[in-house]
Amino acid sequence: MARVPPERAPRLLSPPVLGWILYDFANTIFSFVVITRYFNDWIVSERGQPDIYVGLMSAAVSIALLAALPVIGARADREGRHKPVLVVFTVTCVAMTALLGVVEPVLLALVVAGLATFAFNTADSQYHPLLAVVAPEGKRGRVSGTGVAVGYLGTLVALFALGAYVDDGEAQKAFLPAAAMLGVFALPCFFLVREKGRKSDSYVRASQRSLTLLVAGFRRARREPYGRLLLARFLYVDAIATVIQFLTVYARRTGDFDGDAIDALLALSTVAAIAGAVGAGLLAERLGPRRVILGTLVITVVTLVATAATGSSALLWVAGPFVGIALGSLSAVDRIFFLRLVPAERRGEEFGLYALVGKLSSGFGPLVLWGGTV
Template identity: 35%
Template sequence: MLFVALTAPLMGAIADMSGIRKRMMMLYTAVCVTGVALFATLDQGDVLLGFTLAVIANIGFEGALVFYNAYLPDIAPPAKQGFVSGLGFGVGYLGSLVGLGVALPLAFANNFEAIWLAVAGMFAVFSLPTFLILPEGPARMSVRQAAVEGFTGFRRIVGEVLADRQLRRFLLAFFFYIDGVLTVILFAGPFAQTTMGFTATETIILFAVVQVSALVGALGLARPTDVWGPKRVISLSLLLWIAIAAVTFVIHTKAAFFAVAVTAGIGLGAIQAASRSFMAALTPEGKEAEMFGFYAFCGKSSSILGPFVFGTISSLTGGNQRLSIFSLIAFFVIGLLLLQRVEDPRRKAVEAPAP
């Protein structure tokens, strides 16, 4: 996460200037596929090697997402970016269910090596249409020149982001609210098992159902994102997340937590798709990978603060995970308040009177 957060803006700038966005996405995807496939070679006790492969695979996956997200302004007009973003996340969650369906029979058969090979193969195969269909961006300079410009002009790039008031405000709001969202998702499994008493099988079922509800959230609010504007959809989603954290603090039954988790899945799919759509609307033409690099920077670097707060409160309160979840409301409230200072350019364009 830290590596991707620190390098994403720079790699994005180099890709934009040299026109190698697709090749960078292919490179990072290959790194992820290789890292996942090599898990099949691990033996019991290979903790350090397993950790290293996990880091490599995650760098590849998160790095590829930067360039994948940056294609949104290219493949969808502004009036349909909310729908396309939601469709992308929806199909992604469907892929998670397919992956789970492939992995579970192999896990029950204790054929764990085959799981890694199957997942790596699926990732590679389903990535091919993207590599074959999507165009490469125009090159303004050679890769070497772009690398030099990227390294030497990094301060300028940061300055451009900070100088864009709307983009700066959105990224700051995104930093806080996505941290709260990702922290809840990260600790949902441990919370279900340690606090709510879910068995391993029940947790797997919960995970699958949440994937379905996230798919529903991403697709169900795809059209409204274009009609209402992503700002309104994100704001409504954050109110939902505040309610989720508050209700989680007081529930005590598995059925109640199951219902809350399903609701959280809807909020997850909606806020992810709308956030990407909002970022696309704020991104200057020709700087898509560069700006989505900063988007990734804010998303990945924020993932340190939330778990730290969760863990600290849990430690200070003797393992009270309910209070830890409840404390994350602060992230949602801060993000919601900061978001209100951002103008929705797409909504503004829709409401503007015709000449």
Template identity: 35%
Template sequence: MRKKLVILSWGMYDLANTIFYINIITLYFALWITVDMGGREIYYSITMACSMLGVAFLQPVVGAISDRYSKRMPFLIGFTLVCILFTGLLGLIHTLWTGLLFFAIANAGYQMGIVFYDMLLPEISSHRDFGKVSGTGIALGYIGTFIGLLLVRPFAMQGGRQAAFIPTALFFLIFSLPCFLFVRDTAVQGCKSRSAGLSGIATQIKQTLSNWKKYPGLFRFLIAHFLYLNAINTTMMFVSVYGNKVMNFTDTELYKFFLFSTGFAAAGSIISGFIADRIGVKKTLMGTIGLWCITFILVAVAFNKQMFLIIGPLSGITLGSTWVASRALLAHIAPVEKRGEVFGFFGLSGRASMLGPVLWGAVVLLLEPLGLLRYRIAVLSLLVFSIAGLAILRKVPEPARSRS
């Protein structure tokens, strides 16, 4: 009973942070910057890139610190509160550049919180049910999309897109509380002494990098993760902009599109968890990345709203499955005594995946004479990252599945 409460409380954090992701990164902030404030897509791209690159290099260090002290929750709570604070402040400012600065800080807190949330997965679940527990968290995350859109939309309809920012911060806090209250740190077997300090942590990270051959497939997976997340992060950042400018979706139509797609994402995340436990997480992840390639092609050739709406369920299923399989695969192959550090590198490979957004911004800017066609070309450019990631992922050994 206690384990079920912990898993549910842990998954509630996925629900909570998705409220931030859907309302800020995907929907209202992107349109507030590019439509309400008249900013170019490249401004949003570069801001996100700077924020996530800074986070990416900090995560392995902080992850190693958390290993040394066997602590996850203080970092999770602290970074989440940073995100909540600056998300709320976004609702009070009136200039483009201040908005971009506050967003960069809020996003950094959000991204850092996720890595400590991910670290808790192998501590609250067993080797044989990583996929199902991960799938539960992802499914709750997509329920968070429903809840976040439904709760925040009335504020945006009445006060405009910026009016969505403060309610998003408040709901993020409220739905995070079960995780803060009921999930506890557990002793991590193999953690080193606390006395070594920062120099010892630097040595620990250096040893992990120099001894990468001891961890079969780990660094290949991180490189593949870096590549395919370039495509996925870009999709989530600019889907509302693409829908608004290319497909002529109104905010209400975008809202319905996200609700429609999210139902399939929630179902896909649960089903993919069971599939991963049945056929293996690597095979599941490879199939998912293949579906992403098909999705990008379909988006680029969609010339009416009806076709774009049909793509929604496919993109939802692939998105949910990607998070489930990626997190479960890493939980399988990460050494127990280095989980925090390895999940930090997992965050590094994911949060440094900002080549895609910068490429998108550059394509849209440089091909401006082509009009709306430039957005379709930008979508097709994401295939490069997906195909390269899939090629490297093929060389990652499939981890053995527990029979217990």
């Protein structure tokens, strides 16, 4: 009797997984260039505008996302197709990022940056559910952690490539090449990740139902276990987003950091984020995502409290890497935890809430914690 060969386990880096991971690479290029390094430096440090302008822009984007993300997520769930939304809004983000490289009026630049950020976050909200499409449950920790780690390699690539091209006082020059890199590295996800899809209602009827589901989703989250994770996520993303968004501005104001020193600090923090993402993804498979999240938050709180209490600019060399570890770890692990807690048939809808909570926190955190206190 012929022996039946054992079924081969799917490769970790299959073409769909590779495409999904490279999208993380593309994503962090935008996040680094527009949110962390160059946009705030351009508006606040080079153009001399108040910090609160950037905070108000972030808050306005958050309000728009509050209305849009759950509706878009519910629609994508019913169609079983998240990638079309990702493609449309990624292309929009690329176009708006390129436009930032040529606009001059500050108000117009803030509007364009807001549109780019809205498009980025909308695409991102439909990127996370694709993890369930490209990877089986037993490998999602490694795939998620690898995606975040490779994503932060995108930060390093952008940092060194743009650092060699953009001189101090010329931050606007970063946006056109950043748009090109974002578009190029997003393409594999467009072509390699495939969904089956299914028939759906008409757009009007689906939108009406989506609005109802938005209200129901918030009510449901109050009763479900993932609601507590969403509340926790709002709080810790609030703090981390504020640190990330204004780290460049704060470092310049200490008087001890020029452009090269800021790039070195960001590079060190990014390497720490890569290590955090890989390590957290592996630990989540062994210890569970909840324990990894709690441990990460404890270490981060201690570091930030110590830095704030001393007011020492030298401690930024410690705080930056620890925030990087926290960002990498939480990015890799909390989406795994959330994916585990939500029903499969509502992943897109609930990930709309997941993304929405993060984006609201990212928008209002800098406005309230930084703009309201500094």
